[in-house]
Amino acid sequence: MRLVIALPFVWLGLFFLLPFALVLAIALGTNAPDLAPPVELGLGLQNFALLFTDDLYVAAWLSSLRIAATATAITLLLGYPMAYAIARASPRWRSVLLMLVILPFWTSFLIRVYAWIGVLANNGLLEQFLRWTGLAQNPETILGTEWAVQLGIVYAYLPFMVLPLYAALEKLDVSLLEAAADLGARPLSAFATITLPLSLPGVVAGCLLVFIPAVGEFVIPDLLGGTGTLMIGKVLWDEFFTNADWPLASAVAISLLVLLVGPIALFQRQQAKSLERRP
Amino acid sequence: MIGLPSPKRSREAQPTSPKSRYGSAQAGRARLAFTVLAFGYAFLYLPIALVMIYSFNESRLVTVWAGFSTKWWEALVRNEAMLSAAWLSLRIALVSATAAAAIGLAAGYVLARVPAFLGRTLFGSLVIAPMVMPEVVMGISMLLLFVGSERLIGWPDRGFLTIAIAHITFSIAFVAVVVQARLVDFDRSLEEAAMDLGATPWTTFITVTLPLIAPAIGSGWLLAFTLSLDDLILTQFVAGAQSQTLPMLVYSSVRLGVDPQINVLATIIVAIATSALILSGWLTRRRA
Numbered sequence: 109m110r111l112v113i114a115l116p117f118v119w120l121g122l123f124f125l126l127p128f129a130l131v132l133a134i135a136l137g138t139n140a141p142d143l144a145p146p147v148e149l150g151l152g153l154q155n156f157a158l159l160f161t162d163d164l165y166v167a168a169w170l171s172s173l174r175i176a177a178t179a180t181a182i183t184l185l186l187g188y189p190m191a192y193a194i195a196r197a198s199p200r201w202r203s204v205l206l207m208l209v210i211l212p213f214w215t216s217f218l219i220r221v222y223a224w225i226g227v228l229a230n231n232g233l234l235e236q237f238l239r240w241t242g243l244a245q246n247p248e249t250i251l252g253t254e255w256a257v258q259l260g261i262v263y264a265y266l267p268f269m270v271l272p273l274y275a276a277l278e279k280l281d282v283s284l285l286e287a288a289a290d291l292g293a294r295p296l297s298a299f300a301t302i303t304l305p306l307s308l309p310g311v312v313a314g315c316l317l318v319f320i321p322a323v324g325e326f327v328i329p330d331l332l333g334g335t336g337t338l339m340i341g342k343v344l345w346d347e348f349f350t351n352a353d354w355p356l357a358s359a360v361a362i363s364l365l366v367l368l369v370g371p372i373a374l375f376q377r378q379q380a381k382s383l384e385r386r387p
Numbered sequence: 388m389i390g391l392p393s394p395k396r397s398r399e400a401q402p403t404s405p406k407s408r409y410g411s412a413q414a415g416r417a418r419l420a421f422t423v424l425a426f427g428y429a430f431l432y433l434p435i436a437l438v439m440i441y442s443f444n445e446s447r448l449v450t451v452w453a454g455f456s457t458k459w460w461e462a463l464v465r466n467e468a469m470l471s472a473a474w475l476s477l478r479i480a481l482v483s484a485t486a487a488a489a490i491g492l493a494a495g496y497v498l499a500r501v502p503a504f505l506g507r508t509l510f511g512s513l514v515i516a517p518m519v520m521p522e523v524v525m526g527i528s529m530l531l532l533f534v535g536s537e538r539l540i541g542w543p544d545r546g547f548l549t550i551a552i553a554h555i556t557f558s559i560a561f562v563a564v565v566v567q568a569r570l571v572d573f574d575r576s577l578e579e580a581a582m583d584l585g586a587t588p589w590t591t592f593i594t595v596t597l598p599l600i601a602p603a604i605g606s607g608w609l610l611a612f613t614l615s616l617d618d619l620i621l622t623q624f625v626a627g628a629q630s631q632t633l634p635m636l637v638y639s640s641v642r643l644g645v646d647p648q649i650n651v652l653a654t655i656i657v658a659i660a661t662s663a664l665i666l667s668g669w670l671t672r673r674r675a
Contacts, residue, residue, distance in 0.1 A: 109588075113504060116494035116559060120513040123556040127528030134531055145534050190427040193420035205424065207668060212431055214660040216617050218634055219653040222641050223434035226441065229645070232450045233437060266431065316519070324521025326620055331641060341523045348527060348624075358531070361524045372519050379515055379564075 135358035147354050155359035168338040169363060175254065175339060176322035179261035183269045183318050186262065191273035213267050221260055221331050228256050252334030260328040269314040276310025316375045324364055340364050435657060442650035459647040466648060469636060476616055476633040479547060483554035484612035491562025491607055498563060499570035518560040526624030529553050533625060545627025553625045554615040562607030569603035
């Protein structure tokens, strides 16, 4: 039994926990382009000072937060009615509808993001469609804007929102709603007082599962966003791969973790609670 | 594609009066549900469908239809770089899914069955955290570990091994969660009966527990396999200069714009994923 505990413990300690200590250590060093690896160890806070003083990093931090929060809200607004409709469908349809939500998750993330390039591009399929239907004569190109990034996040993470919402809504006892209707409650107030509170754990889980990866997203802002779209994951990537500034990239990684430590702790607590609640 | 979901009535009790407000609103609700689902699924599937259709396009321009052609399919089959990248990705996915299934099984078992030991809280956090850790952060931290260890003990060289280790590390969580959920739902009396009849814990695990949680381990393995095949960010950090996996190749090609060969690849991936999902759905239904 001790071996069963030790195997995952040692593996994760060595390859997951220990590396974070290294990131912190490197973030305190300085960039040394002539060395290989390009780092001179030290105990300076200059990289963190730069994060606070340089507008680029502050702006990237804030706009990651804003983009992820907006996209999470849109995903919730789209995902909630979908999850509700699936949970209320007949059992035979329910499994098919669920499978159709899960299927995109099994296909390549990169290719699902790529799919939007052709749709949103200048003179792309969406613009052609808008001109053809006469809805807009000179539509502005969406690719390369923050809207494209939001759309990409909503699209890529919608299944992560629908599944926990569905799990919460499926358990809901319909007789509660009938009782409310019989007692004279309107559908909207029955929803607000019964359905919504009972599905709240699903809402929280879904929002965290979208928000947390969206904040650190790299592929979506890189492929769908433009030069003006700042996101912290992309800044980290560029510092590392383009500028080869490992210490600064490490400091950016830590600032990203600081942003996410609250949501991640909340997610962990909820995950533990949801397993305890089972019989 | 999507049928009208029939509005669901109460599971047990019939409504007291057929004219209850709840009943009269149902037709309108069904129509609304249909609209919501049609819109939602169109959003999920239309972009992918367009990519698949345009893989048969004659033109190089992915947004202009110029007639039916299979020339991009022929080009992909002859694309040596793509084929060897796919082969590397497959081998890494096989190795890392298998290792992640073994370690994830151990982790899920401990989470479900060992209520207290020194470091239990840390253990729980360590297992779950990689699920939500931003990949850029995990990528840079693992690279620093590999570079550091290479400097200290001359091992490991970056490539197959480091990519596999990275993929195993973030897949463990997904296997563990699936296994844990299955073990928590599971009827303990079967294990207790085996123990009462004199089976050792190990024999009980092999003959009773393992067969019952095998579907969970299988779907965990499949999840780890898919995650490994699809991973770009972690791989890009730890791959080194020599190895190029399929997502790395796709990414470098997509950055330069749309490429009809990527459309072909997308069509193949969607076809494989769809058949795998249908197959696994069929298998679990047979077991149930």
